[in-house]
Amino acid sequence: MHYSADERTLPHNPLKAIVAPRPIGWISSMDKMGRLNLAPYSFFNAVADDMVMFSSTGRKDALTFAEEGGEFVCSLATYELRDHMNATSAPLERGHSEFEHAGLEMAPSRKVRPPRVAAAPAAIECRWLQTVPLVPLGGGSPTNHMVIGQVVSIYVDERFVRDGRVDTAAMSPIQRGGYFDYFAIAAEQRFELVRPKGG
Template sequence: MHYDSETKGLPHNPLKALVAPRPIGWISAMNRAGEVNLAPYSYFNAVASGPDMVMFSSSGRKDAMTFAEEGGEFVCNFATYALREAVNATSAPLPRGQSEFDFAGLTPVPSRNVRPPRVGESPAAIECKWVQTVPLTPLGGGGANHFLVIGQVVSIYIDDAFIVDGVVDTGAMRPILRAGAFDYFTAEPETRFSLERPAGGGGR
């Protein structure tokens, strides 16, 4: 079959199943008033190194984005299989001012170099300074409905239990990864493999 936004023909957009599995950015942010928001974003990834930068994409001007802009900072908490129910719970549309940390039974822990707290139960967290928000304007024109939020990494927390011989054991943390429809995947340590790049193909 052939799918496009005009003819459709499937109950769920296959883009989300084919650009997958996608990492989940579990974003905590704080506005100028000190209110904290915590929410998962499946349009999330690293986009640069030297300096290190990450991004998440918001459908509409949601609190994580507006708080990151106001406070100038945000934290990407590592979403794991053990925390899957809590990650999902923080996607609930709570009234502004109601704590997603409390709602999901999570512990806010002070970050090292930014004001927003990290999730204490998460094995890793990436602390970021907000760089810019890019409106994703569609080809047909009109106002943007989606916004790309870019942050520069200033500090990274990793639970020492997941550092083996100086290398982060990502699989042991069992990250959850977003697929299409209501599906997710998880990574397992035994699925890891290594490949040396061709000469001149870049380093780690």
């Protein structure tokens, strides 16, 4: 079976189900008036040792607030916080607090103005670098925009640091699949591979 935009052999685009599970960037940002936004993005990842990105379909508040305020924070979405994370994806009016709507406490960040989710076991503080319009084949106005930030500080709950390493599995992060699917990391499924010598 093959699927393409002009040959829809399935009722839904399978891309999100194949490129999965994807980490979730739970993005908090603040506009120039000091209003907050908190929203989860599954098109999120590290793109360098000290840079992360999230991609927005449409110019949503997370994107515009990050540009206006010049900063954003990525809190870790965990299994314990899954319902709170989902609640922050509600389409609220600009200026209405997703923190309040989802019953989440804020904690101050160290080097940026937007707060982190207090209950999240880890958070990445970023300064906005650029927004890249993702122009489709054939040109035209871009629907998707990639926001890139440079990491300036990282918070990790000390309970999840073992021998100088962050224990990712112990934090129980959730990841996004296709459709309405999510995945949770299980410690018993973890394995380690050492790169070949000379690599």
